[in-house]
Amino acid sequence: xxxxxxxxxxxxxxxxxxxxxxxxxxxxxxxxxxxxxxxxxxxxxxxxxxxxxxxxxxxxxxxxxxxxxxxxxxxxxxxxxxxxxxxxxxxxxxxxxxxxxxxxxxxxxxxxxxxxxxxxxxxxxxxxxxxxxxxxxxxxxxxxxxxxxxxxxxxxxxxxxxxxxxxxxxxxxxxxxxxxxxxxxxxxxxxxxxxxxxxxxxxxxxxxxxxxxxxxxxxxxxxxxxxxxxxxxxxxxxxxxxxxxxxxxxxxxxxxxxxxxxxxxxxxxxxx
Amino acid sequence: xxxxxxxxxxxxxxxxxxxxxxxxxxxxxxxxxxxxxxxxxxxxxxxxxxxxxxxxxxxxxxxxxxxxxxxxxxxxxxxxxxxxxxxxxxxxxxxxxxxxxxxxxxxxxxxxxxxxxxxxxxxxxxxxxxxxxxxxxxxxxxxxxxxxxxxxxxxxxxxxxxxxxxxxxxxxxxxxxxxxxxxxxxxxxxxxxxxxxxxxxxxxxxxxxxxxxxxxxxxxxxxxxxxxxxxxxxxxxxxxxxxxxxxxxxxxxxxxxxxxxxxxxxxxxxxxxxxxxxxxxxxxxxxxxx
Numbered sequence: 001x002x003x004x005x006x007x008x009x010x011x012x013x014x015x016x017x018x019x020x021x022x023x024x025x026x027x028x029x030x031x032x033x034x035x036x037x038x039x040x041x042x043x044x045x046x047x048x049x050x051x052x053x054x055x056x057x058x059x060x061x062x063x064x065x066x067x068x069x070x071x072x073x074x075x076x077x078x079x080x081x082x083x084x085x086x087x088x089x090x091x092x093x094x095x096x097x098x099x100x101x102x103x104x105x106x107x108x109x110x111x112x113x114x115x116x117x118x119x120x121x122x123x124x125x126x127x128x129x130x131x132x133x134x135x136x137x138x139x140x141x142x143x144x145x146x147x148x149x150x151x152x153x154x155x156x157x158x159x160x161x162x163x164x165x166x167x168x169x170x171x172x173x174x175x176x177x178x179x180x181x182x183x184x185x186x187x188x189x190x191x192x193x194x195x196x197x198x199x200x201x202x203x204x205x206x207x208x209x210x211x212x213x214x215x216x217x218x219x220x221x222x223x224x225x226x227x228x229x230x231x232x233x234x235x236x237x238x239x240x241x242x243x244x245x246x247x248x249x250x251x252x253x254x255x256x257x258x259x260x261x262x263x264x265x266x267x268x269x270x271x272x
Numbered sequence: 273x274x275x276x277x278x279x280x281x282x283x284x285x286x287x288x289x290x291x292x293x294x295x296x297x298x299x300x301x302x303x304x305x306x307x308x309x310x311x312x313x314x315x316x317x318x319x320x321x322x323x324x325x326x327x328x329x330x331x332x333x334x335x336x337x338x339x340x341x342x343x344x345x346x347x348x349x350x351x352x353x354x355x356x357x358x359x360x361x362x363x364x365x366x367x368x369x370x371x372x373x374x375x376x377x378x379x380x381x382x383x384x385x386x387x388x389x390x391x392x393x394x395x396x397x398x399x400x401x402x403x404x405x406x407x408x409x410x411x412x413x414x415x416x417x418x419x420x421x422x423x424x425x426x427x428x429x430x431x432x433x434x435x436x437x438x439x440x441x442x443x444x445x446x447x448x449x450x451x452x453x454x455x456x457x458x459x460x461x462x463x464x465x466x467x468x469x470x471x472x473x474x475x476x477x478x479x480x481x482x483x484x485x486x487x488x489x490x491x492x493x494x495x496x497x498x499x500x501x502x503x504x505x506x507x508x509x510x511x512x513x514x515x516x517x518x519x520x521x522x523x524x525x526x527x528x529x530x531x532x533x534x535x536x537x538x539x540x541x542x543x544x545x546x547x548x549x550x551x552x553x554x555x556x557x558x559x560x561x562x
Contacts, residue, residue, distance in 0.1 A: 011363060012370065014363070015363055015364065015370070015371065015374045018360065018363075018374055018377070018378065019373065019374045019377045021435075022377040022378045022380070022381055022435070022439075023377045023380075025392050025393070025396060026380075026392075028392075028396065028403060029392050029395075032395065040401050041400070041401060044400065044401045044402065044403065044406055045403060045406060087288045087289045087292070088289065090284075090285035090286075090288075090289075091285055091286050091288070091289035091290075093285060094281070094282040094283075094285040094286050095286070097273065097274050098273070098274055098275075098276045098281065098282040098285075099273050099274065099275055099276070100276060100279075100282040100283070102283075103282070106286055106290065109290060109293065109294070109298070110289070110290075110293060112298065113293045113297040113298065115544065115545065115548055116297045116298070116300075116301060116541070117496050117544070119496045119498060119517045119520075119540070120300075120301065120304075120537055120540060120541050120544065121296060121297055121300040121301070122521075123300075123304060123307075123520060123524055123530070123533050123534055123537050124299075124300035124301070124303040124304045124307065124534065124537070125296055125300050126524065127303070127307065127314075127530060128300065128303065130314070143292065143296070144292070144296040145296075146288075146292045147288065147289040147290075147291075147292035147293050149293060149297070152289055164273065164274055167274060168274065171277070177277060177281055177285075181285075202383060205385070206384070206385030206386065206387070206388075207385075208385065208386060208387045208499045208502070208503070209498050209499055209502075212502070213521070213525070224385050224386075224387040224388075225387075227387060227388075227391065228387050228390075228391065228502075228503050231391060231394070231503075237395075237398075237401075239395045239398075239401055242391055242395065243391075243392075243395065246388050246391050246392060249385060249387065249388050250384045250385065250388040253383055253384050253385060253388070254380060254383070254384065256383070257379075257380055257383040257384075261376060261379075264383065265379065265443055268382075268440060268443050268444070269443055269444060269446070269447035
């Protein structure tokens, strides 16, 4: 579309409105977090606070252990993404490169799991973990996602285009199978693994559903849960406090997005 | 394809992955089916009831209601995000800083958590304290709040969902557009085709596989909706936003009906399986004619 003249200007004007529609709410959120409750209730349409206040942030830190929750969330998401990569590499290697009885069946079993979302498994998994006393532990948050069907599939697909000769040569050089998987193929698959890491980390950092179902107290509670609870606390909705919590919650996600935007876009587009 | 160095190597490499997937994805499905024939409140021992839960779920109309709510929500989400995503992709399919900025703005909503988006829009839509809510009230829609009236709540949720996932469909459509060879457009221009007929005869047919992918992916995503409902409406007002997954959640965690919830899980899985079949069929159709 290489249009010139008034058509181009009209299109740009529409795109500007689009940008405001998507960026505006975040700006409104940030501005709201600096307002006082009086500002929000008395002048809800005024963009700027009557005076910039940090009271809402102070209240968030007073009412929830922010550091603890951020740490829980980060540790959980890192453990999940790390485990998924560590397990997907050997599994993908076996499925893509090794000849053995039952390969077709194993591949089918992995692919079948792509059809089963957490929204189906949460009831039986909760009942299962409750019986062995694992509800409310980091294990309940991490282990069920320790292996990723999508990740295994992505690694397998990427390995299909790696020539067998390369692996044979490494074997002749005396490299062990684990060395081949983690030290030779791992670095070769860096772009795929980076995609897997980003998709997985962002998804689990943001996840509300699984932590909500599997935890009841603050020792392992994650940030999305805590911020959602801010709204349910106390009398009336104190929007400035909820928005301050929301800034703390969405900030890191937006930061990751800003830093790895190109890669994320490619990862999403490649899933077609 | 290589011969493994040791007979057991492939099995050892696959064991951790298959153990986790088996224990937390495949086995739970069987466990749900097993639990669904018991009445169990998580406290007293389970009691065998046969297919009573299924009969109850269908006879009471609960399944139909949950399915109806989910379908209404899904229709708005799928159509909204696809049309918007395609239009945006067409509009930003060029180089330049400004369009790159617009792309980033729209896609960023996809990266932010559902909780953030839900809370943000709860405030925006609030009839007293919210920007959009106040504006709507001023022009006479949703006087009592878009989220607090049973007629509008589900569509407000769907609208917010469209806002969140349009970035995804835009990015996928954009990748699809960039795969279309430039020669096709040049040939069409030489034949004297205007922009509209170029879209109808080149762009739209070439995008068919992409459209099938975006449509079915957003359909499955909207059937799995939960976070936004839990945060924004808790299934209300008067159950108008009780989508399928939320109904299951209510049964286990509020009513302590593990058996009934398991039966709903089984039905829900059946529905998702059906959607996946539609997905495969649509992909095949898209490839064939694309």
